[in-house]
């Protein structure tokens with residue numbers, strides 16, 4: 001038997017409505033709400049303190065199809081710890097850069 005780590009009893013207060021059999025009055029969506037992309041200048045790519053030259057290089061790399069992991073590593077060499085997921089989110093417009101502010 002594999003014991004799921006998700007079944008740990010770290011949140012004992014969550015069990016009060018699961019055993020009732022009826023619909024829970026409210027669903028805890030805090031995990032999802034916490035994952036909603038932040039709006040208003042939180043994009044790490046936009047906020048990088050890059051020189052104009054490096055900013056142009058970064059934009060060109062994205063426009064020329066360099067992989068997000070490659071760009072992430074390059075940014076790391078430049079001294080910026082940016083995850084490839086962050087790069088991918090930015091290049092696909094799934095970040096605060098595209099949000100109206």
Ligand SMILES: [Zn+2]
Pocket residue numbers: 043044045046089090091095096097098
């Ligand atoms: Zn962005």
